[in-house]
Amino acid sequence: MKLLRVGTAGAERPALLDADGTLRDLSDLVPDIDGALLADDAALDRIRAAAGAGELPVLDGTGLRIGPPLGRIGKIVCIGLNYHDHARETGVEPPSEPVVFLKAPDTVVGPDDTVLVPRGSRKTDWEVELAVVIGRTARYLESAEEGLACVAGYAVAHDVSEREFQIERGGTWDKGKNCETFNPLGPWLVTADEVPDPQALGLKLWVNGELKQDGTTADQIFPVGEVVRYLSRFMTLHPGDVVNTGTPAGVAMGHPEPKPYLRAGDVVELEIDGLGRQRQELKDA
Numbered sequence: 001m002k003l004l005r006v007g008t009a010g011a012e013r014p015a016l017l018d019a020d021g022t023l024r025d026l027s028d029l030v031p032d033i034d035g036a037l038l039a040d041d042a043a044l045d046r047i048r049a050a051a052g053a054g055e056l057p058v059l060d061g062t063g064l065r066i067g068p069p070l071g072r073i074g075k076i077v078c079i080g081l082n083y084h085d086h087a088r089e090t091g092v093e094p095p096s097e098p099v100v101f102l103k104a105p106d107t108v109v110g111p112d113d114t115v116l117v118p119r120g121s122r123k124t125d126w127e128v129e130l131a132v133v134i135g136r137t138a139r140y141l142e143s144a145e146e147g148l149a150c151v152a153g154y155a156v157a158h159d160v161s162e163r164e165f166q167i168e169r170g171g172t173w174d175k176g177k178n179c180e181t182f183n184p185l186g187p188w189l190v191t192a193d194e195v196p197d198p199q200a201l202g203l204k205l206w207v208n209g210e211l212k213q214d215g216t217t218a219d220q221i222f223p224v225g226e227v228v229r230y231l232s233r234f235m236t237l238h239p240g241d242v243v244n245t246g247t248p249a250g251v252a253m254g255h256p257e258p259k260p261y262l263r264a265g266d267v268v269e270l271e272i273d274g275l276g277r278q279r280q281e282l283k284d285a
Contacts, residue, residue, distance in 0.1 A: 035240020215248025
């Protein structure tokens, strides 16, 4: 299923995009798309049955904002340097263990919402990423297969980053990762049954119409199941948590000087095979 949330920010309603591309209202079946729903197999089965029977009312999508496809996100755990080609372009050895950092849930915006360039920023960068949405509690898992079994679905994430804040201002990466609007998510949460192999997805990103990133999740150093297993040894992942699994080569930081960092007025578009497309215009904060 392709689950999504539509409406004004803070007042989104749950919806489904059916196989014919028709937007369907889920408000009579579930209160929201969130961790509680993703952990409830019976509720998900009711949605599937209603969709299959053609019982869901049609929503007019004209002028309707698409919000983040997941509400009440618990935490966002991010994996850095998780593609071989991205490690090469940044001039570092591939990590022997996943590089882990956190993003606050309040960085999340809709897939087509405005992204704000922080005040004082000189190095705002783009990163298309596969987001993994957790549907079962992951705690001290023993195998990558167990990790995959905890995944409810997948989405497109844009891990916007300010490299000067991240790398040159001391401390951890957090300052460059948690600026407002720095995690557009969506348009859809695609349930795991529609993504038979998360290691066979193409990722692309354009800036002002120019292709900048063109990668595949097959190049991930630590695949999805292993990432979830690994994280479960250090923290408990709960339904409604999100894991951003890293970005392929082609970020601004990896370009020769002068590096083409983002500025107000730029337009970023990104997509992942089967998971939909985002488009953001940048403005000054």
